[in-house]
Amino acid sequence: MIVKALPVSEQATVLSSDDLRKMFEFMLLARLLDERQWVVNRQGKAPFVISCQGHEAAQVGSAYALQAGKDWVLPYYRGLGVVLTLGMSPEDVMLGVFARATDPASGGRQMPAHYSSRPLNIISQSSPTGTQVAHAAGVGLAIHIRNSIAREIVDDAIAWVSFGEGTSSQGDVHEAMNLAGTHKLPVLFCCENNSYAISVPQHKQMGVQDVASRAAGYGFPGVVVDGTDPIACYEATKTAVERARRGDGPTLLEFKCQRLTPHSSDDNDRSYRSTEELKEMRLHDPLHRYTKYLKDEGILTDVDEQALRARIKDQVDAATKAAEAAAVPDPATVLRHVFAETND
Amino acid sequence: MEMTLLEAIRAGLDEAMAADERVFIFGEDVGKRGGVFRVTEGLADKYGEARVMDSPLAESIIVGASIGAACYGLRPVAEIQFADFIWPATNQIVSEAARMRYRSNGVWGCPMVIRAPYGGGIHGALYHSQSIEAFFAHVPGLKVVAPSTPYDAKALIKAAIADPDPVLFLEHKKAYRLIKGEVPEEAYEVPIGKAEVKRAGSDLTIITFGLMLHYALEAAEKLASSAGLQAEVVDLRTIRPLDTATILQSVRKTGKALIIHEDGLTGGIGGEIAALVAEHAFEYLDGPVMRLAGPDIPAMPFAASLEHEYLLSVDDILDKLQAIAAY
Ligand SMILES: Cc1ncc(C[n+]2csc(CCOP(=O)(O)OP(=O)(O)O)c2C)c(N)n1
Ligand SMILES: [Mg+2]
Numbered sequence: 001m002i003v004k005a006l007p008v009s010e011q012a013t014v015l016s017s018d019d020l021r022k023m024f025e026f027m028l029l030a031r032l033l034d035e036r037q038w039v040v041n042r043q044g045k046a047p048f049v050i051s052c053q054g055h056e057a058a059q060v061g062s063a064y065a066l067q068a069g070k071d072w073v074l075p076y077y078r079g080l081g082v083v084l085t086l087g088m089s090p091e092d093v094m095l096g097v098f099a100r101a102t103d104p105a106s107g108g109r110q111m112p113a114h115y116s117s118r119p120l121n122i123i124s125q126s127s128p129t130g131t132q133v134a135h136a137a138g139v140g141l142a143i144h145i146r147n148s149i150a151r152e153i154v155d156d157a158i159a160w161v162s163f164g165e166g167t168s169s170q171g172d173v174h175e176a177m178n179l180a181g182t183h184k185l186p187v188l189f190c191c192e193n194n195s196y197a198i199s200v201p202q203h204k205q206m207g208v209q210d211v212a213s214r215a216a217g218y219g220f221p222g223v224v225v226d227g228t229d230p231i232a233c234y235e236a237t238k239t240a241v242e243r244a245r246r247g248d249g250p251t252l253l254e255f256k257c258q259r260l261t262p263h264s265s266d267d268n269d270r271s272y273r274s275t276e277e278l279k280e281m282r283l284h285d286p287l288h289r290y291t292k293y294l295k296d297e298g299i300l301t302d303v304d305e306q307a308l309r310a311r312i313k314d315q316v317d318a319a320t321k322a323a324e325a326a327a328v329p330d331p332a333t334v335l336r337h338v339f340a341e342t343n344d
Numbered sequence: 345m346e347m348t349l350l351e352a353i354r355a356g357l358d359e360a361m362a363a364d365e366r367v368f369i370f371g372e373d374v375g376k377r378g379g380v381f382r383v384t385e386g387l388a389d390k391y392g393e394a395r396v397m398d399s400p401l402a403e404s405i406i407v408g409a410s411i412g413a414a415c416y417g418l419r420p421v422a423e424i425q426f427a428d429f430i431w432p433a434t435n436q437i438v439s440e441a442a443r444m445r446y447r448s449n450g451v452w453g454c455p456m457v458i459r460a461p462y463g464g465g466i467h468g469a470l471y472h473s474q475s476i477e478a479f480f481a482h483v484p485g486l487k488v489v490a491p492s493t494p495y496d497a498k499a500l501i502k503a504a505i506a507d508p509d510p511v512l513f514l515e516h517k518k519a520y521r522l523i524k525g526e527v528p529e530e531a532y533e534v535p536i537g538k539a540e541v542k543r544a545g546s547d548l549t550i551i552t553f554g555l556m557l558h559y560a561l562e563a564a565e566k567l568a569s570s571a572g573l574q575a576e577v578v579d580l581r582t583i584r585p586l587d588t589a590t591i592l593q594s595v596r597k598t599g600k601a602l603i604i605h606e607d608g609l610t611g612g613i614g615g616e617i618a619a620l621v622a623e624h625a626f627e628y629l630d631g632p633v634m635r636l637a638g639p640d641i642p643a644m645p646f647a648a649s650l651e652h653e654y655l656l657s658v659d660d661i662l663d664k665l666q667a668i669a670a671y
Contacts, residue, residue, distance in 0.1 A: 072416065107449030116448050123415050124448040128439050134405050135440070138412020145368055145418065148394035159412070175405035182400060337450035338484050340508035
């Protein structure tokens with residue numbers, strides 16, 4: 001049951017020009033905020049940065065089909081585009097990059113990009129790859145149990161979880177998909193396939209072309225989507241969301257995209273990607289592609305783009321400045337929150 | 345009402361499920377079959393299969409899905425069929441459940457229970473006999489509870505379910521049906537983190553839990569009748585956080601301490617307790633702090649003769665008590 005999603009030029013979209021422009025804004029914000037993180041890293045102000053560059057279309061397009069604050073979201077460390085689309089602010093993100101006390105994800109306890117937001121139902125993420133996929137199945141299980149007790153759909157929220165293709169090798173991913181398939185749980189498994197796990201290429205990771213092909217083994221659809229096309233990513237996700245809300249079960253979405261940066265600020269991808277490959281990769285930049293599409297369709301002009309870039313740059317500047325100026329965590333708090341405190 | 349340890353745990357689960365619709369049970373064979381030890385027998389009929397749910401045969405998802413459900417707002421009670429099979433779920437327990445609160449700066453938490461039948465003496469061999477408390481007692485953010493009596497077990501399973509943080513709840517398999525005791529009809533509480541003096545005495549202190557608590561009580565009676573010495577027996581009930589106040593109070597009174605556990609000696613919880621006593625009650629001590637524990641071999645063998653050799657007996661404990669008393 002493997003389906004190839006159609007490219008955007010061949011399918012209709014319900015998205016209005018307004019939506020298309022909003023998605024562009026989120027993608028551009030994700031890119032510029034991501035680039036800024038590298039700058040502060042190279043300035044020696046942030047010890048670690050990990051990027052969403054190349055994944056913006058998959059992340060913004062897919063998250064655009066979710067209901068923020070209602071659906072449950074478990075984005076892996078590349079998910080900057082996801083959390084911005086859901087409503088985290090650039091300052092929220094930069095507070096994490098600088099590990100400040102008011103970092104909403106962890107108060108500076110975790111590395112950057114380990115996202116969490118209670119009001120947005122973004123469940124706190126850790127570093128061991130794939131554990132979050134099990135949690136997403138558990139959210140789906142909880143919704144299923146509630147609805148079973150009520151004998152009707154009293155909660156039609158879904159759990160959306162992302163992970164890389166390398167992480168799809170983890171046992172937790174298998175166990176989670178098996179559970180979700182067994183009870184038709186409302187879970188969207190989103191694999192952002194950039195064909196590398198740090199330096200290990202896909203052909204050394206698995207014996208299949210498409211991670212999505214594994215869905216058949218769990219009894220639900222797997223869809224391969226062009227992850228550099230935000231509209232295709234939105235449409236594929238929306239279909240899967242509607243299916244899950246109806247109680248028809250999970251979908252495995254595989255967004256094929258490129259990792260336009262090294263794995264992280266500690267990696268050097270020139271040691272395992274050739275110059276030609278690095279050059280070729282640039283042709284699949286989702287932001288360039290989408291900019292061109294919007295201009296060709298007359299939805300965005302050069303003037304619009306310039307104005308937008310200037311506005312977002314101001315936003316990123318302000319967020320960076322505010323986050324950098326924010327207080328560092330008080331060392332006296334290091335022992336707190338091991339267990340619930342009376343006011344929790 | 346007299347109940348076995350097993351019946352008391354079931355009664356506690358039943359009451360927790362009746363009181364709170366968020367509570368559900370998730371594990372292998374827990375539904376129709378009522379668990380391989382029958383702890384959840386009858387609960388699927390009473391509360392429906394959605395709340396007493398058979399899981400796939402996969403321990404990491406039993407715990408991992410419970411974590412997600414706890415974050416959503418339910419109160420999962422995960423069952424690991426035998427403690428020996430908990431290892432595939434270790435990452436989920438240690439890296440996820442136990443750290444959720446700390447890593448989110450108190451914003452998220454994992455109110456969930458992981459029940460695990462443990463311990464030997466039931467011809468379970470290497471993979472159905474193990475004690476696992478030492479591994480998990482090392483993990484901050486996780487509570488480890490191991491009741492020895494039906495009275496404590498019923499209240500502690502309810503306390504574990506009500507707790508806002510993850511609790512590993514260890515149930516001794518040999519004690520399940522062997523140990524019977526009075527359980528009141530009316531509501532009562534036993535808090536997590538409180539040990540209890542199960543036998544008062546002034547000559548020496550035994551610190552233990554689980555099946556060994558019962559062996560220690562027997563040995564203490566024998567010591568009293570044979571030598572006229574009174575051993576105080578402290579039942580830990582909670583392995584983490586340890587009730588250091590109760591432990592130290594008893595040792596300061598008696599001046600001598602013996603720590604007993606079924607698990608292997610090296611790296612066992614006994615070492616931690618011995619260190620606490622040495623550090624905080626040194627000037628009260630009237631002899632070396634002693635440990636009596638299982639042998640340092642990989643696990644409990646199957647043949648009755650070998651299993652018997654592995655397990656501590658009442659006489660082993662009595663011998664050690666006499667040696668400590670004579671010091
Ligand atoms: C369990 C575990 N093993 C190893 C690592 C180190 N590690 C972090 S990311 C990563 C590669 C992940 O690749 P993939 O899942 O394809 O995601 P991508 O980074 O390519 O988006 C590795 C090996 C880890 N974080 N957790
Ligand atoms: Mg990858």
